[in-house]
Amino acid sequence: MSDAGFVTDLCAACELAADGEVGITAEDTISEWSRPSFDPTRDLRLVFESERLIGYAEVHAARKVWAYVHPAYRGRGIGTALVDWTERYARAEGGRLVGQSISENEEDARQLFLSRGYEPMWTSWILETRLDEVLPTPVLPEGMAIRTFDAGRDARAVYRVVEDAFNEWPDRDPTSFEDWAALTILRPDFEPNLLFVVEDGNDIVGTAQCVDDRGTAWVHQLAVKASHRGRGLGRALLQHSFQQAKKRGLTLAGLSTDSRTGALGLYERVGMHIKRTYRHYALTL
Template identity: 40%
Template sequence: MAKPQLPAGYTARPFDPSADLPAVLDLLTACERHLHGDAAVEADAGEFAAVLARPGFDPAADTLLVHGPDGGPVAWAWSDRRCECRVHPAHRGRRIGTALLGWMESRAVEQGVGKLVQVVADLDATGLAMLRTYGYRPKGASWLLEIALDGLPADGELPPGPAGVTIRPFRAGDARDEHQAHRVVEDAFADWKARRMDFAEWAEHAVHRENFAPERSPLAVSDTDGRVVGVALALDQPGSGDGYVESLAVDRDHRHRGIARHLLQHTFRACRDAGLSHCTLWTHSGTGALDLYLKVGMTVRYTSVVLEKSLPG
């Protein structure tokens, strides 16, 4: 396929997972700090592992890494039913993002993708304007929520949980816990996710990541049959004072019983006991979960806009 039309002095090649990861993590962190300042979190290698684990993903065809005149990486993009593009703040305004957008759309059409989704921070006015110009329209929103852990109640036992359910920590490396957590999460989000992840792909995104924190990841287990009916899966974020909840999910038949709230309370306390100052999580407008998080005392740290464009058949 054709390469993007980049400014003079800029070149593009596929991402090399064995050599390029540290430089791209630095690039993504610089982009986040430009937008969010002190609230930014360093880019996580686990996110790359999750992208690379996508079924059929081919870095040689589905990624591009742009280098500037000095030879350093200045932009990164990938496209595989979803897509992502980031341009270093010092190299914006040179139509690099526009060129990569054209490449991502062309690649998506080659793959038979009918609609392409982009997620852009609401503070990125330039990025939002560019996407609107090229036919993307808002579809929803995502929010990063936070709670200050020093505001939690003093040490002591949590209030009793829902009857018939026991809350216990995730057992690290336990295949039964891993597979039951996969079932609960994928079933819970099946109504609004574009596709269901198989276990191997999901595990790379969640419980097999290097920064998975099982001690902060409670499970809700049915007292009747030992079946896992709810999960809160947490990640460590090295270099940050934040804990992070990657997934919160409850079986459909056990919702509206306070299980999700109880799982969060356990995770918040575990993060506080680990010396962290905040706990964060992302939620999407399609899940309808924002009210739950606000009721447990979380507030919005920042917002992203979800945009969508229909592509040629």
């Protein structure tokens, strides 16, 4: 974990150059690297000039890539070398598709991917809303209720709701309970009072987890069982999360979604607006 701070700072510099603000936190990097499936000697490459980290690449499940070059060191072939490595790694691990999401403002990265045969796959967005207005009261179907997460009995059920929902995306690789836990309930900034579940009787059918990201209630995960969709549970979970965040003094709420989920309209209907846009580019191996 000794390099996590350096990588976070590098990614932050790249985000600032592309979008004028920083989204990544040290907790994001630490939780990603805490996954049992993550092996830094296998999945990670770092580029230094003297003791300064100037480039970084990571591959997850021979498919999902994070690759960054410090803005002051671009145009020297470092990005190309890192992309070369991610493709070699993914092929060696039996991957069929490898790709990365980049800001719509990163034209040089887009051109690099296109020149190598990458194709745009989906669009993703960062959305945000202010919490300084009167927030609507969540409405649930009869017999259902929202409550706070109970670590002693809810973890496996919440994981199952999230995993089943996310596995509906095409070509997604399953996430183990242990990896999910590292990314959620074992995060350094995890707060049980910001993870909510919807129960239908004794069955957990929906969940929303938030983290306090520098004064913003970041909705880390939102999922509803397929059997219970179309009944307003996602909206109710968001509204409840916003209310609880406001009570804690948080003034903003944000989240990330993409065009695979079909959920953009839901987020806009609860008052969120698009703040940043990204495109995912992928190469068939």
